[in-house]
Amino acid sequence: MRRQILDRALRLFAEHGFKGTSLHDIAVEARCSKxxxxxxxxxxxxxxxxxxTPPAESLTALSGELAVLDGDRAVEPAVTGFIGLALRFHLExxxxxxxxxxxxNHPVLAVIPQAVDQLxxxxxxxxxxxxxxxxxxxxxxxxxxxxxxxxEVEPDTMRTELVQGALRTLGRPTS
Amino acid sequence: MRRQILDRALRLFAEHGFKGTSLHDIAVEARCSKxxxxxxxxxxxxxxxxxxTPPAESLTALSGELAVLDGDRAVEPAVTGFIGLALRFHLExxxxxxxxxxxxNHPVLAVIPQAVDQLxxxxxxxxxxxxxxxxxxxxxxxxxxxxxxxxEVEPDTMRTELVQGALRTLGRPTS
DNA sequence: GTCAGGGCTGACCGATCGGTCAGCTACGGT
DNA sequence: ACCGTAGCTGACCGATCGGTCAGCCCTGAC
Numbered sequence: 001m002r003r004q005i006l007d008r009a010l011r012l013f014a015e016h017g018f019k020g021t022s023l024h025d026i027a028v029e030a031r032c033s034k035x036x037x038x039x040x041x042x043x044x045x046x047x048x049x050x051x052x053t054p055p056a057e058s059l060t061a062l063s064g065e066l067a068v069l070d071g072d073r074a075v076e077p078a079v080t081g082f083i084g085l086a087l088r089f090h091l092e093x094x095x096x097x098x099x100x101x102x103x104x105n106h107p108v109l110a111v112i113p114q115a116v117d118q119l120x121x122x123x124x125x126x127x128x129x130x131x132x133x134x135x136x137x138x139x140x141x142x143x144x145x146x147x148x149x150x151x152e153v154e155p156d157t158m159r160t161e162l163v164q165g166a167l168r169t170l171g172r173p174t175s
Numbered sequence: 176m177r178r179q180i181l182d183r184a185l186r187l188f189a190e191h192g193f194k195g196t197s198l199h200d201i202a203v204e205a206r207c208s209k210x211x212x213x214x215x216x217x218x219x220x221x222x223x224x225x226x227x228t229p230p231a232e233s234l235t236a237l238s239g240e241l242a243v244l245d246g247d248r249a250v251e252p253a254v255t256g257f258i259g260l261a262l263r264f265h266l267e268x269x270x271x272x273x274x275x276x277x278x279x280n281h282p283v284l285a286v287i288p289q290a291v292d293q294l295x296x297x298x299x300x301x302x303x304x305x306x307x308x309x310x311x312x313x314x315x316x317x318x319x320x321x322x323x324x325x326x327e328v329e330p331d332t333m334r335t336e337l338v339q340g341a342l343r344t345l346g347r348p349t350s
Numbered sequence: 351g352t353c354a355g356g357g358c359t360g361a362c363c364g365a366t367c368g369g370t371c372a373g374c375t376a377c378g379g380t
Numbered sequence: 381a382c383c384g385t386a387g388c389t390g391a392c393c394g395a396t397c398g399g400t401c402a403g404c405c406c407t408g409a410c
Contacts, residue, residue, distance in 0.1 A: 015276070017274055097320070098273050099192055101192075102191055102195055130327075130329070131332065131336045134333060137317075138318070141317045141318075141320020141324075142316045142320070144316060145312065145313075145315065145320060146313050149316075151309060157306065158305075165309065168344055168346060169313070
């Protein structure tokens with residue numbers, strides 16, 4: 001039942017946004033009562049937090065791995081690692097980019113922005129130049145939006161093209 | 176007063192999202208009563224529609240200009256034109272990318288997706304190849320997210336770097 | 351048989367939402 | 381001096397929101 005609730009809530013949040021989805025909507029989709037949702041979860045926020053915990057932890061883990069690599073060597077792992085996570089959690093990515101700004105009160109979600117900042121740092125090759133920061137931001141946005149959109153492409157084609165596209169964006173021709 | 180309302184509503188919608196902003200919030204920010212909002216506008220949706228009409232019209236106009244250009248020649252104008260619009264309407268871009276999916280009922284907003292599709296078509300150089308579609312989507316997402324984010328960069332640096340980054344993403348080295 | 355407790359529910363609550371309405375105020379035309 | 385009207389407001393409305401609570405049902409232990 002918990003699984004069912006989380007599964008349906010994930011789809012609804014991704015489609016209509018967090019604020020755009022009511023507990024009633026989730027209950028109908030999961031074929032249970034609204035009160036049942038609140039038996040399994042402390043509240044609506046708790047459902048979102050539990051949904052976004054796996055991608056948040058994976059992202060912070062990636063940031064940790066990248067932190068030990070210096071400048072140039074961090075770029076390619078950052079690209080492939082981020083794209084891997086984005087593809088794996090594409091629905092969660094859609095939720096995060098849609099309405100994260102308000103949800104930052106919750107401790108689980110608060111770690112996401114700083115992890116993204118560290119990711120941007122790695123993508124920029126530890127450079128503080130404005131031009132490098134812009135490139136990094138373009139990669140993050142491009143990957144996130146593309147993964148969240150419903151372009152009909154085979155998964156491996158999508159992955160390779162995202163990686164190559166990101167590397168070109170950063171001015172790093174494909175090796 | 177209308178100007179005041181639209182100005183404050185734009186900022187609030189961009190910051191907290193459309194659903195995340197109440198008429199009360201706008202009224203407080205605009206220093207007037209909630210009833211006054213609904214004297215000037217037919218409803219909350221009408222405020223959003225009026226805010227998004229200028230960028231929507233500009234976008235459809237750009238699509239029209241690009242439609243008469245064939246394949247290769249459409250790419251660069253598409254890049255520079257889209258980036259120009261995105262920079263000019265950066266707050267509106269943030270609103271659109273955050274919660275457009277639900278608002279498509281309104282006729283003013285319904286034209287946006289098809290205009291974006293035509294833009295993607297031009298960015299892909301009229302190619303139907305999956306790889307080209309992915310690249311185009313990456314450019315749209317990268318530009319939109321970068322413009323909507325608050326990276327602190329001088330406007331002209333931002334513009335030139337966005338254009339060059341987009342062209343690199345598309346595999347078109349800067350001329 | 352019975353009892354305890356986890357899973358679940360309908361009924362209900364206060365808060366807040368978008369929106370309506372009668373009426374107040376200020377002011378320009380005659 | 382009078383009036384029409386544009387601008388604006390407080391009070392109020394029904395709907396919907398997230399969340400609470402007493403209690404029902406079922407099953408497994410003894």
